[in-house]
Amino acid sequence: MRCLSGTNKKRTVFYLLDGARPDILTDLIAAGTLPNLKRIVDDGTFRIATTCFPSTTGPAYLPILTGHFPGTMNIPGIRWFNKKAFKRSRWNTMAMRSYCGPEASYFNTDMPAEKPTLFDLLGDSYNLYNMITRNISAEFDLGKKGKSLLYTRAHFGKRHHPVDIQGHERIMKLLKSGKDFDFLFAVFPSVDWDSHYHHIKDHRTIEAYKIADNSIGEVRALLEEKGWWDNTLFMLASDHGLTPTHTHFDLSDWMTAQGLKAVSYPMIWKANPKCAVMISGNSFGSIHLLDHEGDHVLHQPELMKLFGEERLTALVNQKAVDFITYRGYHKGEYYVQNGQGKALITYHEEKYDYQPLDADPFSIGPISAASHLAALELTVESNYPDALVQIVQLFNGDRAGDIIVSAANGYDLRDFWEYPEHKGSHGSLTKEHILVPMLYNQKGWADHAARTSDIFPSILKWMNKPPVPCEGVALNSIANSIILDESR
Numbered sequence: 027m028r029c030l031s032g033t034n035k036k037r038t039v040f041y042l043l044d045g046a047r048p049d050i051l052t053d054l055i056a057a058g059t060l061p062n063l064k065r066i067v068d069d070g071t072f073r074i075a076t077t078c079f080p081s082t083t084g085p086a087y088l089p090i091l092t093g094h095f096p097g098t099m100n101i102p103g104i105r106w107f108n109k110k111a112f113k114r115s116r117w118n119t120m121a122m123r124s125y126c127g128p129e130a131s132y133f134n135t136d137m138p139a140e141k142p143t144l145f146d147l148l149g150d151s152y153n154l155y156n157m158i159t160r161n162i163s164a165e166f167d168l169g170k171k172g173k174s175l176l177y178t179r180a181h182f183g184k185r186h187h188p189v190d191i192q193g194h195e196r197i198m199k200l201l202k203s204g205k206d207f208d209f210l211f212a213v214f215p216s217v218d219w220d221s222h223y224h225h226i227k228d229h230r231t232i233e234a235y236k237i238a239d240n241s242i243g244e245v246r247a248l249l250e251e252k253g254w255w256d257n258t259l260f261m262l263a264s265d266h267g268l269t270p271t272h273t274h275f276d277l278s279d280w281m282t283a284q285g286l287k288a289v290s291y292p293m294i295w296k297a298n299p300k301c302a303v304m305i306s307g308n309s310f311g312s313i314h315l316l317d318h319e320g321d322h323v324l325h326q327p328e329l330m331k332l333f334g335e336e337r338l339t340a341l342v343n344q345k346a347v348d349f350i351t352y353r354g355y356h357k358g359e360y361y362v363q364n365g366q367g368k369a370l371i372t373y374h375e376e377k378y379d380y381q382p383l384d385a386d387p388f389s390i391g392p393i394s395a396a397s398h399l400a401a402l403e404l405t406v407e408s409n410y411p412d413a414l415v416q417i418v419q420l421f422n423g424d425r426a427g428d429i430i431v432s433a434a435n436g437y438d439l440r441d442f443w444e445y446p447e448h449k450g451s452h453g454s455l456t457k458e459h460i461l462v463p464m465l466y467n468q469k470g471w472a473d474h475a476a477r478t479s480d481i482f483p484s485i486l487k488w489m490n491k492p493p494v495p496c497e498g499v500a501l502n503s504i505a506n507s508i509i510l511d512e513s514r
C-alpha cells in the first residue's frame with residue numbers, strides 16, 4: 027500500500043564509523059562528547075559485536091553489506107594473491123590485488139556476482155564513500171564526485187576531516203532535495219585515518235568522532251521534521267578496532283632473508299620470486315609459497331616439507347608474530363601455532379572444535395561448539411573473539427595464503443612503504459581489532475553475542491524483505507532465540 031506522506035515507510039540509515047573502538051566510543055559518550063549518539067543509546071541499544079578476520083577496511087565491510095565473511099567472498103585482504111592465476115602468468119590480472127590504489131575499482135568484480143549487497147536488495151539505496159559500489163549508479167553514489175582529489179589531499183596532507191564534512195553535506199543535500207530514499211550507507215573514514223597517522227586517542231581522532239556525531243544530530247533533526255524518524259532504523263557500527271604501533275617488522279623482507287625472495291606491494295615485479303607476501307591493515311599477513319610443482323594451496327605435510335619446521339619455528343618466535351595459521355592434512359582442519367606450540371581447529375558438519383596439542387595459542391582450552399553461534403559465544407570473552415569461525419571462513423576461497431600471520435599488538439608487518447608512516451594498526455584476530463561498537467535506535471533485539479554479519483539480515487528484516495542466505499542471524503527476529511537454544 028502506498029502511503030502519500032511516506033511516514034509509515036521503513037527506511038534505514040547506516041553510519042560506518044571506520045576504525046571506531048567500542049571502549050573509546052563508550053568513554054566519549056559517557057563524557058558527554060557525543061550528545062547525539064548518547065540520545066540514540068539512551069532510547070536504543072549500545073552493544074559490542076565482532077567483526078571478521080582480517081579486521082581490515084574493505085574486506086570487513088563485506089559482512090555488513092553482504093552478510094558474508096571475506097573468505098566466503100574470496101576477498102581475504104585489502105591485498106591478496108592467487109597462486110593459480112600467478113603461475114599461469116604473472117601478467118594475469120587476477121594474480122594479485124591491492125585495493126589501496128588504482129585497483130580499488132576491481133573490488134566490485136572480484137566478489138562473487140551471485141551474492142547480492144544491500145544496495146541490490148533495498149530499492150533507492152544511497153552510498154557515501156564505501157568502496158563496494160557494484161550496481162550503484164552515479165546518482166546514488168553521493169561521495170563519488172571529487173572523491174579521488176579529496177582523498178588524495180587528505181592522505182598526503184594528513185587533513186582528513188574535510189572528507190567527513192563534505193560527506194555530511196552531501197547527505198544533507200540529498201535529504202533536502204525532496205528525493206526519498208530506502209537505504210543510506212555512509213562511511214566516515216577519519217577515525218581510521220587519524221588513528222593510523224596520529225593515535226587512537228589523539229585530539230584529531232576525537233574530533234573525527236565528533237564530526238560523525240554532529241552529522242547524526244542534523245540528519246536526525248531533518249528526518250524528525252519530515253516525520254520519518256520513527257520508522258527509520260538508524261545503525262552505527264565499525265569494521266575493526268585499532269591499536270598503536272611501536273615497531274614495524276617487514277614480513278616480506280624477512281622471507282627474502284630466509285632465502286625465499288618475496289614479491290609484495292609495491293615491489294611486485296621482482297624476477298623469479300619464491301613467495302608472495304600480502305599485508306592488510308597492517309597486522310595481517312598472507313604468505314604464498316611459489317617454489318613448488320603445481321599451483322595448489324599447501325596443506326600441512328607439504329607445507330612442512332617446503333617451508334621447513336626450522337623456518338616455521340623462527341617465524342612464530344618473532345616478537346612481531348602473535349600466531350600463524352595454516353591448513354591441516356584433512357579438509358576442515360586448521361593449525362594455529364605460536365612460540366609455545368600449536369592447536370588444531372576442526373570444522374565438520376557445522377560443528378567447530380578447538381583442541382590444544384602441545385600448546386593453547388588462544389588460551390581458551392579445548393572447545394567443542396555445536397554451531398557457529400555457540401562457537402562465538404564460547405570465545406567472545408576471550409582475547410580472540412570468534413577465533414574458530416573466523417579462521418575457518420578465511421580459508422573458504424582460493425586467495426588465502428599457505429601461511430597466515432597475525433601480528434602481536436604493537437607491531438605491524440610492513441616497514442617503510444607507508445607514507446605517511448603508520449602509527450596504528452589493525453587486521454589481526456586480537457580482541458582490540460575484532461571487537462566493534464554496534465548501536466541502533468531500537469530495543470529488545472536478541473541479546474546473544476553478535477557479529478557484524480548479523481547487520482545484513484537484520485536490515486533486510488527491518489525493511490520487510492525476504493531473507494537471503496548468509497553467515498549472519500537477524501537480531502530482530504523472534505525466531506533467533508530458538509536458533510540459539512537448538513545450537514547448544
Ligand SMILES: [Zn+2]
Pocket residue numbers: 044045082083084218265266
Ligand atoms: Zn577500516
